[in-house]
């Protein structure tokens with residue numbers, strides 16, 4: 001069943017069976033993030049994500065030129081320091097919400113993913129990019145710094161040296177989708193024309209797996225950032241044990257032994 005959320009000005013949100021597609025739809029401003037976009041993202045992520053019915057969230061940009069070209073620079077011009085802190089906090093809350101969702105989040109990136117756009121993509125579990133996509137953190141060229149998690153997540157994602165290069169050299173060090181893939185910033189890269197096809201492969205991959213197993217694996221992998229190895233291994237062993245009282249594991253293992261496809265809907 002296909003369903004949309006009405007009354008949103010800047011987002012198109014469509015539920016199609018277990019897949020939710022969120023399109024940031026300000027193509028004339030290359031989908032730049034302003035306070036209203038953040039508010040609508042908050043509403044959708046906090047009020048409309050039902051793990052029982054939605055398993056994958058795809059985030060993309062409207063039009064064909066950009067995923068998101070960053071925070072809205074025009075809107076930032078009149079911000080006070082207090083406004084800027086609030087704006088950054090709000091953006092960070094959105095990125096943390098994406099990371100905490102039970103659902104698998106997929107950033108579908110074509111065109112520009114700059115500044116807040118690169119940061120938003122990095123908060124997703126999987127980034128699928130077109131070869132001609134452009135990733136970068138050009139904030140320093142505006143005399144500001146990343147405020148949406150870039151100084152933290154980029155370092156974790158690509159390591160200190162590549163992150164320093166991108167963060168400190170700003171727009172002179174933006175990466176194509178292919179370069180971003182080589183450096184570990186994105187998960188998959190394909191020809192521009194095959195982007196949607198590749199996103200569909202990701203969706204089918206996730207939907208073919210056990211819902212609880214996927215959600216638990218996401219939680220543990222995300223927590224790896226903030227846990228010691230011993231604490232993480234302990235959490236993994238506990239979660240592994242918990243799987244075995246879930247009918248999903250019984251079905252998955254039985255299906256393998258009986259040489260049939262698992263039915264995780266039971």
Ligand code: CO8
Pocket residue numbers: 028029030032033038069070071072073074087088090091092112114115116117138139142145146147148
């Ligand atoms: N904000 C507002 N408007 C934008 C933005 C933006 N980030 N990016 C593009 N636009 C607008 C342009 O002003 C232009 O509007 P108009 O047609 O009315 O003049 C339209 O989109 C098309 O853009 P261009 O004409 O500039 O298109 P080009 O192909 O010449 O250039 C670029 C494309 C290279 C992407 C160029 O637009 C550009 O450099 N954009 C700014 C990129 C940038 O610096 N991004 C970082 C912003 S700062 C940031 O993200 C901080 C995040 C931390 C806080 C986050 C809290 C949520």
